[in-house]
Amino acid sequence: MSVWHLAEAITCHAWNQDKSKVAICPNTNEIWIYSNCHAPDVAQWRKEAILTEHDMVVSGLDWSPVHDMIVSCSHDRSAFVWNYNPSERKWKPSLVVLRITRAAINVKWSPDGKKFAVGSSAKCVSVCYYQALDNWWISKMIKKHKSTVVDLDWHPNSQLLVTASTDMKCRVFGAYIADVDEAPDAGPFPAMAPFGEPMAEFDNANAWVNAAAWSTHGDRLAFAGHGSSIHFVHFGQPGEVPTLQSIRFPHLPLTRLLFLSNDAVVGCGYDFNLLLFTMDRNGYWSFSEFLDKKSATPPRLRLAAAASTACGSSGRVRCPAVNRRMQRRATRALCGRSTKPRSRACSRLRDRATARSPS
Known part of the structure; x- marks a missing residue:
């Protein structure tokens, strides 16, 4: 493994589909794009572009899983969708109408690449989709939060959205848009709720909810609280009451979660390490191990x-x-x-x- 300091600080980053390119924000209003990232030596990476449309620190980046497009959001309350023009060898920005009054915190593409969601400190989520007639991205608002939305994640069907907020609640919203999506798909729920209406709400963290994530199959959900806790929700058949298991661990809080599989979750936070949680045959989750092994000190x-x-x-x-x-x-x-x-x-x-x- 090679280590290369790209910048003094990196506030966010995003990889493209084949991991050959990466976009980072060096804690400024700029976005740096590196290519040739398949090279084993990071000294061979090439800085191919610097994007400078934002006026303040870029707080969120995500690369579309379907198209070669990057979405960025910033504390300046704006967002841009960047498309690469091969003939000009430049990244062209497209305007996004967020309609928020405070800083944008994070952004995430839907799995089908048709929409993206932006969480903000304006107590709302902007779900954005492209309008070809006007050549810009417009948004529909989810306004059920009482504090900042610090994390969000899309269901695999691209029609459900889970949010983590500092109002101590984790919520699941319906995000079906008739102009973009095909037939409604409620996932583990019996029916799809109107856009922006909560389909489930969990307050078990009793603290800020720092992170939330869907499983790969879409039948499980995990969210982490600022009180050094993690909570797992298992959805059964549509209409069944979901089961929830909470784990409190003797480590610092987690700020990001990711399902490695349907039975394994990795989290990272203030411990400068990766925590692995796994589920046994009986359906019970437990802390497994730290993934970054530290050498023993005499x-x-x-x-x-x-x-x-x-x-x-x-x-x-x-x-x-x-x-x-x-x-x-x-x-x-x-x-x-x-x-x-x-x-x-x-x-x-x-x-x-x-x-x-x-x-």
């Missing part, structure tokens, strides 16, 4: 590292005397000898006591 090095730091486990700064004491303990453990300093006054007193004592 105890002596751990003690030395603890002594050299100026902060304790509580986050409060230790006083210099405590730091010196910890450093002496660590050095004794490493070197096998005392390192306590001897002052001149102590040396003179010890010499006098030795001279007075009978030989």
Whole structure:
């Protein structure tokens, strides 16, 4: 594996269909597109374009799973759909009418590539589709949230949308649009609800809902809460009451979820690691393992590292005397000898006591 620092910070990124290109935002209003990403050495990647239509930081990127199009959204409350023109070798932006009054947070294409959804801090979701007559993308609004929509995901049928919001709820909405979609498909529900109406609502997180994701088959749902919890919803036959299982884990909260299969979910968050959750034969989910294996640190090095730091486990700064004491303990453990300093006054007193004592 090779590591290459493309930028000081990357706020979002998206791969194309065959993973030969990647689009990133370097924490600015720009979008950088790299090609030749199949090369094993990242130094061989080529920066083929820089897109600069946005006025503020780009907060969301997604590459269409069907067409060679990129959708981007930004804190400037705008979104663009980018099409590549081979003759001019340029990416051309198309205007998107979001109709939001606050920052756009995230964006996601539907699996069929006909629509995309934009979550925002305006407490709404803009579901956008193309209108060929006017050559722009128009939107229909979902306004049932009471706070920022921080994550969303499409059902495999492209007609259901799950959202995660900081109002502590995970919701499933009907997103069927007659002008775009074919026959309505309610998925695991008995009937399709009107556009923008909630078909299911879950408040089990008791905290901000940071992430939500559909399974590959569309019969399971997972969402993560800011209280270090993850929740799994299993939908049975249409009309049956879904079953829900909640897991609280002794790690930091998750911010993204992805179904690797119908029985495995990987999540990432503030632990700087990937957490794997799996389902057993009885249908129960549990934490499996960390996917990024850390090398074990020898105890002596751990003690030395603890002594050299100026902060304790509580986050409060230790006083210099405590730091010196910890450093002496660590050095004794490493070197096998005392390192306590001897002052001149102590040396003179010890010499006098030795001279007075009978030989």
